[in-house]
Amino acid sequence: MNAPLLTVRDLKVAYRTSAGEAFAVDGVSFNLAPGEFLGIVGESGCGKSTMAKAVLGLLPTNARIAAGSVQLRGQELVGLSTRAWRRLRWKEIALVPQSAMNGFDPVYTVEAQLDEAMAAHSSAGPAARRERMGEMFDLVGIDRRRLSDYPHQFSGGMRQRAMIAMAMVLDPQLVVADEPTTGLDVIVQDQIIQRIRRIQREQHKTMLLITHDMALVAENCDRIVVMYAGQVMEAGREAVFRTPFHPYTLGLCNAFPDLDDRDRELIAIPGVPPNLVSPPPGCRFAPRCPFATDVCRRKAPPLVSVGPDHQAACHHVTRVADMRERARLPATWREPAIA
Structure with missing residues (x-):
């Protein structure tokens, strides 16, 4: 087995707030193998984007590892100097941000902005840089003659594809895509993700996808990490969605439509994620979980193996068959948790 390209171990990221420190990422671990496409999924506020910022060394000033x-x-990478990070970014690790609308400077051409990144990290001359930029535009499906255009002359989908080209232009080892389809209509979203997936497969790129879209992750990613309230609830391959073990994953699956079961009622998870300044004791999902017991509210469950390359952090993995059956019923999520 190849050594991991990216290794994250027991990572904790805290934000300073007026109420105290909030741990947006609290003890997260995972590996990312070369050529792998890993998806990190969960509700807004679960720590996904903070994880991406920590990996990229782009945490805001009120945050710390x-x-x-x-x-x-x-x-x-933890503790690297600003100079060292400048050498790494774009060349070794690159970002496809979540808002292509704001990703480019409106007063410079797209070519000028791609060229700035290339010139800072490459010894190639202007002609070679322009050829490389043209190749990247070909790769993402934009006519290379559009390089001389300004960002406002691109549609939202074209801007997002241009951001992908910018991330890929220096051939980085790792590409992090943070909610890359935010603000785009569903047709364009699908086009963007299919483009990312094709690039990943054809060029054997290692990619980390941050998203709240379960269907997108299930369809495209090799492995999945499900986060909630700063912690990993479940991790693995397609079994995470085919045979989930954690009640939070069951709830997420219930909230997304299934074309194979069009009559199934969509079920929302009641409540909201906890305050991370003072999170609840025990399992952080317990206050919203219809299967929680006293042990869940007292003791945090460890992440345990539940199958080949499949882990879940739940005290009741031995009761999963019953939980899966009951989780299909809307009434289950309206009832108080069992004692």
Whole structure:
């Protein structure tokens, strides 16, 4: 087995707030193998984008890595200097941000902005840089003659594809896509994700996708990490959605339509995620979980193996067959948790 390209171990990221420190990422661990497409999924506020920012060294000034390790091919990224990060970004690790509308400077051409990134990290001359930019526009499906256009001359979908080209232009080892389809209509969203997936497969790129869209992750990613309230609830391959073990994953699956079962009622998870300044004791999902017991409210469950390359953090994995059956019923999610 190849050594991991990216290794995250027991990572904790805290934000300073007026009410105290909020741990948006609290003890998260995962590996990302070369050429793998990993999806991190969960509700808004679960810590997905904070995880991406920590991996990229782009945390805001009111955030800090409180503990843990992030390694790229064995190189520790936590604590790197600003200069060291500048050498790494774009060349070794690149970002496709969630808002293409704001990703480009409106007063410079798209070519000028791609060229700035290339010139800072490459010894190639202007002609070679322009050819490489043209190749990347070909790759993402934009006429290379549009390089000289300004961002406002691109549609939202074209801007997002241009951001993908910008991320890929220096051939980085790892590409992080943080909610790359935000603000786009569903047809364009599908086009963007299919483009990312095709690039990942054809060029054997290692990609980390951050999203709240369960269907998108289920369809495209090799492995999945389900996060809630800063922690990993479940992780694995397609079995995470085919045979989920954690009640939170069951709830997420209930909330998304299934074309194979069009008569199934969509069921929302009641309540809201906890306050991360003072999270509840025990399992963080317990206050919203219809299957929670006293042990769930007292003791945090460990992440345990429930199958080949499949882990879940739940005290009641041995009762999963009953939970899956009951989770299909809307009444289950309206009832108080069992004692």
